[in-house]
Amino acid sequence: MYMRLARCTSRMQLTLVCFGTELIYFTNNIIFGSIISLLFYMTSYLDSEEFSFL
Numbered sequence: 001m002y003m004r005l006a007r008c009t010s011r012m013q014l015t016l017v018c019f020g021t022e023l024i025y026f027t028n029n030i031i032f033g034s035i036i037s038l039l040f041y042m043t044s045y046l047d048s049e050e051f052s053f054l
Helices: 002-009 016-053
Strands: none
């Protein structure tokens, strides 16, 4: 993965394949970021529910 990104940095090989790999890397970052934020939201929601029961 890192070798592909390093290969994409060279301007002579900016092809559609490099754009596709960077797009996949970008969408994976968005998906993992949304999952992590969703987990933080769920944990904070459960904490507020537990505090409301107390």
